Amino acid sequence: xxxxxxxxxxxxxxxxxxxxxxxxxxxxxxxxxxxxxxxxxxxxxxxxxxxxxxxxxxxxxxxxxxxxxxxxxxxxxxxxxxxxxxxxxxxxxxxxxxxxxxxxxxxxxxxxxxxxxxxxxxxxxxxxxxxxxxxxxxxxxxxxxxxxxxxxxxxxxxxxxxxxxxxxxxxxxxxxxxxxxxxxxxxxxxxxxxxxxxxxxxxxxxxxxxxxxxxxxxxxxxxxxxxxxxxxxx
Amino acid sequence: xxxxxxxxxxxxxxxxxxxxxxxxxxxxxxxxxxxxxxxxxxxxxxxxxxxxxxxxxxxxxxxxxxxxxxxxxxxxxxxxxxxxxxxxxxxxxxxxxxxxxxxxxxxxxxxxxxxxxxxxxxxxxxxxxxxxxxxxxxxxxxxxxxxxxxxxxxxxxxxxxxxxxxxxxxxxxxxxxxxxxxxxxxxxxxxxxxxxxxxxxxxxxxxxxxxxxxxxxxxxxxx
Numbered sequence: 001x002x003x004x005x006x007x008x009x010x011x012x013x014x015x016x017x018x019x020x021x022x023x024x025x026x027x028x029x030x031x032x033x034x035x036x037x038x039x040x041x042x043x044x045x046x047x048x049x050x051x052x053x054x055x056x057x058x059x060x061x062x063x064x065x066x067x068x069x070x071x072x073x074x075x076x077x078x079x080x081x082x083x084x085x086x087x088x089x090x091x092x093x094x095x096x097x098x099x100x101x102x103x104x105x106x107x108x109x110x111x112x113x114x115x116x117x118x119x120x121x122x123x124x125x126x127x128x129x130x131x132x133x134x135x136x137x138x139x140x141x142x143x144x145x146x147x148x149x150x151x152x153x154x155x156x157x158x159x160x161x162x163x164x165x166x167x168x169x170x171x172x173x174x175x176x177x178x179x180x181x182x183x184x185x186x187x188x189x190x191x192x193x194x195x196x197x198x199x200x201x202x203x204x205x206x207x208x209x210x211x212x213x214x215x216x217x218x219x220x221x222x223x224x225x226x227x228x229x230x231x232x233x234x
Numbered sequence: 235x236x237x238x239x240x241x242x243x244x245x246x247x248x249x250x251x252x253x254x255x256x257x258x259x260x261x262x263x264x265x266x267x268x269x270x271x272x273x274x275x276x277x278x279x280x281x282x283x284x285x286x287x288x289x290x291x292x293x294x295x296x297x298x299x300x301x302x303x304x305x306x307x308x309x310x311x312x313x314x315x316x317x318x319x320x321x322x323x324x325x326x327x328x329x330x331x332x333x334x335x336x337x338x339x340x341x342x343x344x345x346x347x348x349x350x351x352x353x354x355x356x357x358x359x360x361x362x363x364x365x366x367x368x369x370x371x372x373x374x375x376x377x378x379x380x381x382x383x384x385x386x387x388x389x390x391x392x393x394x395x396x397x398x399x400x401x402x403x404x405x406x407x408x409x410x411x412x413x414x415x416x417x418x419x420x421x422x423x424x425x426x427x428x429x430x431x432x433x434x435x436x437x438x439x440x441x442x443x444x445x446x447x448x449x450x451x452x453x454x455x456x457x
Contacts, residue, residue: 015294016286022301029308032364034457049364049455051305052330054316065269068276087357090346092387133428134343136320180265187268211320212457214362223276 021071021232024220025051028073035073036219039232040064040196047212057209060201064224065179066186066194069151071232073218079210080144088132139207141200142167147219150192156199157206196221314453315416315444317434319360322426324416324436326447333447336440339419339429348384356381358431365410365454370445374407374417375400381431404438406445410454416444 028035029051037046037053043062047055141157159167179195186193200206222232286294313333316325319340326334341360348354376399383390391397404418419425419435429435436444 015291015298018298019294019301022298022305026301026305029305034363034455047457050308050310050453052309054455055318055457064276065273067272086343088344090344090385092346092349092385131424131427131429132342132344135428139320177262180262180269183265183268183272184261208320 017071018232021220021222024072028218028220031218033217035217036213037222038196038219039222040224041222045198045209055208055212057200057205059198061197061199063175063197064195065175066183067192068223069149069194069221071220071222073220074147074149074151075218076213076215077146077148078215079146079213081140081210083134083214086138087134090132136204136207136211139210141203141206143206143210145213149194151194151196151221154195154197155206155209156197157203158201310453312452313447313449314455315448317360317454317456319362319428319456322428324434324440324444326444334440334443336436336444337426338437338440339421339424339427339435341430341432342428346381346385348380354380356431360430360432360434360456361412361414362456365414365456367408367410367416367448367450367452367454369409369450370448371407371409373405374403374415376402379413404436404441406441408445408448416454417441 025037029048034047034049034054037048039045040062043059045057045059046053142159143155145153145155147153156171158164175197183193185191200209313326313328316327317323317338317340318325322338322340324336324338325332326336341358344358346356346358377394378397378399380390402420403415407415407417409415414433416434416436418438418441421429421435422437425435425437
């Protein structure tokens with residue numbers, strides 16, 4: 001009697017890998033939270049909920065170095081910039097609130113009139129009004145995302161003005177000179193060392209990613225190998 | 235020139251600098267070697283070394299199909315809403331197709347602390363995650379919460395009637411839990427900005443469309 005044992009490579013490897021991919025995707029899709037699918041080969045990142053993509057980012061460049069990661073959920077432990085440090089505290093007696101209050105008072109008047117024409121009121125309203133809020137523009141365009149297990153994702157966007165050369169030089173030095181030295185250290189100390197670098201030309205895309213990727217959000221990183229890409233499709 | 239090379243200090247410096255450079259370049263080379271090995275491992279990380287019987291492979295294929303069906307079943311049925319709080323956009327979707335895109339206002343992210351050492355704090359964020367419409371209201375009335383008075387430096391009223399404010403939420407309101415609503419607004423010029431205390435404000439026309447298209451149970455995905 002023959003036992004047909006097949007080495008799991010090529011097409012068969014796909015079946016095994018697809019099984020682990022689908023199992024992990026199901027585990028995330030069952031939760032009432034959104035999660036990310038980061039495709040290192042395609043240079044894409046998808047925000048997903050219940051198995052559907054609700055927002056997609058495409059990187060203009062992506063690099064990675066260090067130890068390979070398994071296809072399993074990781075979560076965002078922290079970011080290099082804390083959102084709480086960007087928030088405004090409402091000063092109840094401050095001038096900003098007075099401006100908002102003026103707006104509120106005007107809105108109340110409109111409500112009292114019941115037939116208020118908001119557009120007209122808007123035009124009449126002084127140009128002094130300044131909205132105090134945490135908005136997309138306040139988000140950083142360059143930052144790091146620290147995943148559990150020691151993986152670090154650098155998110156960068158096009159630097160502006162005179163910063164361009166210095167920032168690029170600093171980045172090159174770090175990536176091509178410092179990280180190789182760090183790799184030796186992690187090899188000898190058997191610590192995790194995985195760095196992923198994502199670059200956006202459009203700064204607002206990097207900012208939107210910062211906004212959307214909140215602490216504790218889980219993600220799955222698809223390996224950069226180009227074989228069997230269809231195994232990682234839903 | 236000869237004098238420079240005859241200088242012992244300079245010579246010692248040259249030797250030390252040369253040695254340091256050699257050590258640095260060797261370390262870099264070793265680092266690159268480790269990284270190249272790891273990169274190769276990453277590119278091949280899909281390939282498992284285990285062996286499986288043909289029968290097991292077929293079972294695995296069936297399992298995969300079942301898993302895929304399970305994931306597909308989790309997708310929202312019919313109409314669902316996606317709220318992008320960064321760009322202040324709402325998407326009315328049906329079966330992966332966007333039927334309408336609306337410019338909205340969402341939470342301003344500010345922090346309000348109650349004065350007088352009471353230590354109550356509010357963060358005016360629109361909550362993120364998966365929600366569903368719990369109830370729908372026509373001509374809603376706003377029952378102002380404590381923070382609305384504190385923010386304006388007013389005393390918190392003792393009578394519920396003093397909290398009532400009419401005609402500020404538009405024609406419809408759709409509650410999605412914990413006091414958060416999709417509703418209309420008088421501040422139309424703030425649509426597209428983060429201007430609310432956590433609710434999602436829509437313009438009149440968009441509110442009408444969203445209210446008509448949605449029902450109790452309609453899913454809302456907020457990010």
